Each structure stands twice: as structure tokens, then as C-alpha cells.
Amino acid sequence: MTPFPFTAVVGQDDLRLALLLNAVSPAVGGVLVRGEKGTAKSTAVRALSALLPEVAVVPGCRFSCDPGAADPGCPDGPHEAGPGTERAARMVELPVGAAEDRLVGALDIERALAEGVKAFEPGLLADAHRGILYVDEVNLLHDHLVDLLLDAAAMGASYVEREGVSVRHASKFLLVGTMNPEEGELRPQLLDRFGLTVEVAASREPDQRVEVVRRRLAYDDDPDGFAARWAGEEAAVRRRVVAARELLPQVRLGDAALRQIAATCAAFEVDGMRADIVMARTATALAAWAGRTDVLAEDVRQAALLALPHRRRRNPFDAPGLDEDKLDETLERSAGQDGEGDDDPDGPGGGGRPAPESGPEGGGDGAAPPEAGEGGEPQQAGAGAGERSPVGAAEPFRTRVLSVPGIGEGAAGRRSRARTEHGRTTGARRPRGALTKLHLAATVRAAAPHQRARGRSGPGLVIRRDDLRQADREGREGNLVLFVVDASGSMAARQRMGAVKGAVLSLLLDAYQRRDKVGLVTFRGSGADVALPPTSSVDAAAARLESLPTGGRTPLAAGLLKAHEVLRVERLRDPARRALVVVVTDGRATGGPEPVALAGRAARLFAAGKVASVVVDCESGPVRLGLAGQLAGELAGTAVTLDELRADSIAGLVRDVQGTSRRAA
Structure with missing residues (x-):
């Protein structure tokens, strides 16, 4: 089917610019496109390949060797010098559920052992050489495939090794990924491999939304006819890409621009030196795209906006983005320290963005503040009877692993044996x-x-x-960590609720590092709510926890029943993933049926579903009833006080959880 034309995409100026810069200079390192569903992420990426210049390849080579610089170690080589043949640049799509052999290729083990022949069937890394490797929903990619991508991206080659039989081939590709942050974040190592990142969102302008619908309907009715109407614009952009590629070697990156790049990366405290290199390559590509041979301050500024937001995150709870006021101050200060002044004729901020005029999506680097309605409701102290405004979390701390006992067969992760x-x-x-x-x-x-x-x-x-x-x-394996949090009036003391949130945030950070899914159930007033269905997005869980209001009665039984229901549904969706339930409560029930009466039923369900449980006892004061301990006993789990959730105490907690589970088994 004819792809949707790249130039027909409405708005999304930053996205289109980032993709075109990589077409001009593949050394920039690819693009990560982050945004909500239905924002033309995949459409724009798939349309890019039509704008790339053709590549010359050795005839018959399955690994797309360049006839002018053939890989001496190519499995199909050695190649004789020759003119080669021209073909379109490929865009290869890596499915999230692909097997390892599909990515790197497969050896014929029987022939290798019996005949000593390296009979190798190339994989997607070979197909993508000198082209585009596209991963839709890249944040859902399995860890072992991520490791293979990291190795190939770092070395420019793919290695397939099976019991002493080894095959190597060149694999240099433009890595492009799209993702919805609500479904989880990327590992930092892979995140850093993307040269640029772009945040996209649907326009809120009615006229622009109307034009999106109009063009999409026209394309669906007649793809070939729609593409023909945009052929002129597509050809013009293709010619501009070719011209920018030819101009790129002549672009001068002066000392003033380099000093601004270094000062910007230092000011935003990015890790390592890759950010500096990517910014330099991006600024050079921006100048070539604009038809200039000198890099200006406006190029450096735009390069920072594209190359730094995903590199300045210190933990998964930080929203990606860049403080543009700080960026302008840094560029102005670094320009003032330079004596040349020839790289900045318009002033550090005067040029603005060299991209086309930004639409409503262009400024979506940071998270918008909550507005009235659902997002603002928790901020009102009197929104409900006895309800209190949200309390900030205490500082998170490092925890030790909580694991589910036994051996599972769930998705790859870093928590429990499998x-x-x-x-x-x-x-x-x-x-x-x-x-x-x-x-x-x-x-x-x-x-x-x-x-x-x-x-x-x-x-x-x-x-x-x-x-x-x-x-x-x-x-x-990774597990499902389901938090069941008491948000009633008995938990509403600010110091105590802040400590509770800090402890849960610490466990959320641990879940992010161990590739778990997390869920959040809260109970207060007259019932329980699923504040966050099971997801891989721990930052979404942290946001829900931070805005959690407190107050009202304590329907502990409702919280347990809601947890049962969440686990039941999730087990139908993902039967191989085992669960760990963390109940955070003081054990007092002032609303609904008696929770201990339901705990036996919960214990049976937990046992049948291979669920381990921990009850965090938040009871305080000189007189303690020990109700949380009774609840933990009925759940065949372990009770631990809030003060014991520090790292030194977690180790003992893990031993208790495992010991209790073995005794229950």
C-alpha cells in the first residue's frame, strides 16, 4: 500500500524536523518519538524512507555492502570492485514480540555441526544496514532484544555466536523508535542511544484537527491519488535533503559554537560526552538544512532542544524537558565569554528555532500543570467530607529486592527467579x-x-x-507489584502519610529498575478505587500517588476485594506474570465489613494465583492494636512496620516473605 506522504502530515514541526535532520546526517543517531496515541508518530516515521536518497549496493549481497567500501568480513564476500546497483533505502520494522533469531539472524545448527558450514540466514539487523530500523512501542521491547540493539548500535556490527560458530556482519542503521510514555519508560542505556527526542501531542486547534481528518479520509479513499497530489512537495523535500547532504562536509563548526555546546551540556548536567557530540552533529545538520556553511547560535539552541531533554532525567519520576529560560541564559553567558563573536550575528536567542513555524504541539517538552476538573480536584481541601489536600512524599530511599518465591515463567526482568x-x-x-x-x-x-x-x-x-x-x-523475571494503600482519615496525619508515600515511591523506583509492572489501589470513605491499572509506567504511578488525597472512613475490606479483582483480571491477560501485593495500612477498619473475615478468602486466592504479600503496618502511638499483623497472618504474608522499610530492614523482610511462603506451601 502507498505510504502516507511525509509532507502531508499536519503540524508536528519538531517531529518532521528531527526526522529530516537524520536524513541529512545519519550520524546524528536516530530519533525517539514520545507522545500520546493517535498523533501520527508511526505515520511520519514510515513516510520518511521515501525521502531518503538511493543507496549503491553490491549486486547479490544480502548485507547491502557499499561497492565503494565493501566490508572485508562480509559473510557473502569477498566482493570484487565494481559499480554496484542503486536501490531505495530500506525501512525495516522490528516487531516488539520478535524472537532473537529474527533480529540477528539464524545459523543452521545441524549443518554447522555436521559439515562445518556457516549457513547463515540474515536477520533484521542485516536488512536495516545503511537504512532505517524502526521500532514501534520501543519501550515494550524485551530486555534481551534491547541488549542486542545496544551492541549493534555501539559497534556498527552484529555478531551471531552459537557454541563456537561465529558470524559477523556490518550493521549501521538509523534507529527510530516511537512510544507512549503511559506504557512505561525506556532503559537509560537505550534512551541515550537515540540522538534526538521529540514530544508530540494532538493539536487543540479545531482548524488543524479538521485538516488532519480531511487529509486522512482522502488518503483512505484513494491512497495512490492522494500520494500523487503530494508528489511535487515530496520531490522538493527529497531534493533539499540531497542538497543538504552535499553541503554538510562544508559546514564550519566554529569554536564559539563548540563552547556554547559544551557550556549547555555542563549546565544541564547530562551524563557522559555523547550529548556534546550529538549536539555538534545536529547543529551542523541544521546549518546544512538551512543552506548555510556556518553554525549559528540558533542552530545550537535548536540542537539542545532536540538532543538534551531525554538525557537530563535523573530518575524515572522526572518529566523529560528543558528549561528554555535557563538554556537562553547559558547560551548568552557562553557567547559573552567568547572573543570572536562571528558565530552569533543574531544574538543567542534572536534566531529562535530554524524549524517551520511551530504549531500547538511544538512546546510540549514539559508537563502541563493540572487544570480545573479531574486534575484539579485533589488540590481542593474541601472537595469531600473529611478530605484533606494531598501531602508531599518524603525523600525516597534505596531498597533491597522483594522477590516472589519459587521459579516462574514470566516476562524477562530483574526481580524473581524464572x-x-x-x-x-x-x-x-x-x-x-x-x-x-x-x-x-x-x-x-x-x-x-x-x-x-x-x-x-x-x-x-x-x-x-x-x-x-x-x-x-x-x-x-519481572513481576506485578500491586500497591493497596489506605488513604483514610486515620492515615491522614501529614508526617505519617508523607513517610508512607516516600516508602512507596522507593519501591516504585525499585520496580522501574527491575522491569516490573505496577498497579495502585486506594481505599477511603465508602469504597476502593483502582488509581492506576497494572502498567509498566512507574512514573504514572508516582504521579497518582503524589496527588492522592486522604480522609474519611477506612473500608479495608473494599480495598482487599478490589485487589482481588485487579489480580484476577490481570491473570487472565498475563497468566505467566506472578504478583507481589503490598498492603499499606494501620489495620483499622471503620467502614464496610470486617476485613479479617475476608482475609481468609484473600489468602486462598493469593495462594492459587502464586501471589506473595506484605503488609506495611502504619500504626503509630503509644497504644498499638497489632491489627495489621493479624491481617498479614491471615494473608499468609509478612507484616513490617513503616520504620522498618529502610534498606537495612528490607533484607530481613525478604527472608521473612520467602520463609512464610515456604511454610504456607
Whole structure:
């Protein structure tokens, strides 16, 4: 099907500019597009390939070698010098659920063992060489695929190694990813690999929204005819990309611009030196795109807005973005310290953005303050009977891991033990379906007794399909950490609620690092609410927790029942993911049925669902009733006081959780 034309995308000026800069200079390092669903992220990315110049390749080479500089280690080589053939640049899409073999390629294990032949079937990394590798919903990509992408991006090559048989091929690609932040954040290592980042949002201007709908309907009715109407604009942009590429080597990056780049990266405390290099390449590409041979201060400013927001996050709860006032002050100060002044004829902020006029989406780097209505409701102290305004969280602290006992089979992560495709080898078995991880020793043992019957005459083993053995491996999985938080009046004391929120934030940070899903159930007044359904976005959970109001009665039973329902639904969606329930309460129930009566039922459900539980006892004062401890006993879990949630005490808590679960089993 004919792709939607790039030039027909309405608005999204920053997104289009970032993609075009990478078309001009692939060394910029790719683009990460962050934004809500339905904002043309994927449409714009898929349309970019039509604007890229054609590439010359060696005829018949499956790895797209450049005839002018062929890879000497190419598996299809060596290549003879020749003119090559021209073809369109490829855009290869990596599905989130792809297997490792689909990404890096696959070896024919049987031929490799029996004949010593490196029979290799290239994967997506080979297809994307000298083109675009696009990952939609890149934040949902499995960790082992992320590791492979990081290695390929860092080395410019892909390595496939299986039990001593190794294949290497060049893999230099433009990495473009799209993601919805509500579904979770990226690992910092992969986040840093994207040269630029862009925040996109749907326009709030009715006229612009009307034009989006009009163009989309016209495209759906007649894709070829719609593309033909935009062919002139597409050809003009393609010519401009080619011209900017030719001009790029002539662009001069003066000392004044370099000093501004260094000062900006230092002022925003970004880690490492990659940000400086990316900013320099981006500013150079901006000058070439504008048809200039000198980098101006306006190029440096725009480069900072594109290259720094995702690199200045100190933890997952920080919203990406850049303080533009601070940026302008830094550029002005660094320009004033330079004696040349020839790189800044218009002043550090005078040029503004060299991109086309920004639409309503252009300023979406930071999070907008809550407005009236649902977002503003928690800020009103008198919004409900006995309700108090939200209390800020205490400073988070480092925790030790809380793990679910036993061995699971859930999605790869870093919390609990599990059978995974990656990790240490614990045994061997016959493969079910395609062989992915060969256990060489077990395969040799299975084939050795049959060599005489098979007529072996040479040094190699005669291998049959029945001889192959799959390696069993043990690694770590991610879990569902469901927080059930008491927000009633008995918890409303500011010092206590702040400490509770600080403890939960600490555990949320740990969940982010261990690739867990998190959920948040709160109870107060007359019932319980799912403040956040299970998600991979811990920053969304932190935001909901921060704005959590308190007050009213304590319907503890309603909180437990709501937790049961969340776990039941989530188990239907993801049956392999095990859960850890953290109940934060003082144990007092002043509304609804008696919670202890329901705790036995909860314990049975938790046991059937392989759920571990911890009750954080928030009771304070000289007289303590120990109700939270009783609740933990009924849930076959462990009770721990709020003061014991510090790192030194968590280690004992983990041992208690595991010991209690073993006794219950």
C-alpha cells in the first residue's frame, strides 16, 4: 500500500524536523518519538524512507555492502570492485514480540555441526544496514532484544555466536523508535542511544484537527491519488535533503559554537560526552538544512532542544524537558565569554528555532500543570467530607529486592527467579518447536552412540534432528507489584502519610529498575478505587500517588476485594506474570465489613494465583492494636512496620516473605 506522504502530515514541526535532520546526517543517531496515541508518530516515521536518497549496493549481497567500501568480513564476500546497483533505502520494522533469531539472524545448527558450514540466514539487523530500523512501542521491547540493539548500535556490527560458530556482519542503521510514555519508560542505556527526542501531542486547534481528518479520509479513499497530489512537495523535500547532504562536509563548526555546546551540556548536567557530540552533529545538520556553511547560535539552541531533554532525567519520576529560560541564559553567558563573536550575528536567542513555524504541539517538552476538573480536584481541601489536600512524599530511599518465591515463567526482568531464554544453563531437553539455544554437550552425548550405525567415516559427527538438545536456562523475571494503600482519615496525619508515600515511591523506583509492572489501589470513605491499572509506567504511578488525597472512613475490606479483582483480571491477560501485593495500612477498619473475615478468602486466592504479600503496618502511638499483623497472618504474608522499610530492614523482610511462603506451601 502507498505510504502516507511525509509532507502531508499536519503540524508536528519538531517531529518532521528531527526526522529530516537524520536524513541529512545519519550520524546524528536516530530519533525517539514520545507522545500520546493517535498523533501520527508511526505515520511520519514510515513516510520518511521515501525521502531518503538511493543507496549503491553490491549486486547479490544480502548485507547491502557499499561497492565503494565493501566490508572485508562480509559473510557473502569477498566482493570484487565494481559499480554496484542503486536501490531505495530500506525501512525495516522490528516487531516488539520478535524472537532473537529474527533480529540477528539464524545459523543452521545441524549443518554447522555436521559439515562445518556457516549457513547463515540474515536477520533484521542485516536488512536495516545503511537504512532505517524502526521500532514501534520501543519501550515494550524485551530486555534481551534491547541488549542486542545496544551492541549493534555501539559497534556498527552484529555478531551471531552459537557454541563456537561465529558470524559477523556490518550493521549501521538509523534507529527510530516511537512510544507512549503511559506504557512505561525506556532503559537509560537505550534512551541515550537515540540522538534526538521529540514530544508530540494532538493539536487543540479545531482548524488543524479538521485538516488532519480531511487529509486522512482522502488518503483512505484513494491512497495512490492522494500520494500523487503530494508528489511535487515530496520531490522538493527529497531534493533539499540531497542538497543538504552535499553541503554538510562544508559546514564550519566554529569554536564559539563548540563552547556554547559544551557550556549547555555542563549546565544541564547530562551524563557522559555523547550529548556534546550529538549536539555538534545536529547543529551542523541544521546549518546544512538551512543552506548555510556556518553554525549559528540558533542552530545550537535548536540542537539542545532536540538532543538534551531525554538525557537530563535523573530518575524515572522526572518529566523529560528543558528549561528554555535557563538554556537562553547559558547560551548568552557562553557567547559573552567568547572573543570572536562571528558565530552569533543574531544574538543567542534572536534566531529562535530554524524549524517551520511551530504549531500547538511544538512546546510540549514539559508537563502541563493540572487544570480545573479531574486534575484539579485533589488540590481542593474541601472537595469531600473529611478530605484533606494531598501531602508531599518524603525523600525516597534505596531498597533491597522483594522477590516472589519459587521459579516462574514470566516476562524477562530483574526481580524473581524464572525459566527464561537467557541466563545460566541448568539442564537440557528435546526442543519443542524451533531450536533456539543449543546444549552442545547434551547433543553430542545423544548423537555419539549412533555414529557406527550411521556409517560415520570422517572426523565430523553425523547429526540427526532427534539428537538436538535445547538448553534450559534460569534467569530473572519481572513481576506485578500491586500497591493497596489506605488513604483514610486515620492515615491522614501529614508526617505519617508523607513517610508512607516516600516508602512507596522507593519501591516504585525499585520496580522501574527491575522491569516490573505496577498497579495502585486506594481505599477511603465508602469504597476502593483502582488509581492506576497494572502498567509498566512507574512514573504514572508516582504521579497518582503524589496527588492522592486522604480522609474519611477506612473500608479495608473494599480495598482487599478490589485487589482481588485487579489480580484476577490481570491473570487472565498475563497468566505467566506472578504478583507481589503490598498492603499499606494501620489495620483499622471503620467502614464496610470486617476485613479479617475476608482475609481468609484473600489468602486462598493469593495462594492459587502464586501471589506473595506484605503488609506495611502504619500504626503509630503509644497504644498499638497489632491489627495489621493479624491481617498479614491471615494473608499468609509478612507484616513490617513503616520504620522498618529502610534498606537495612528490607533484607530481613525478604527472608521473612520467602520463609512464610515456604511454610504456607
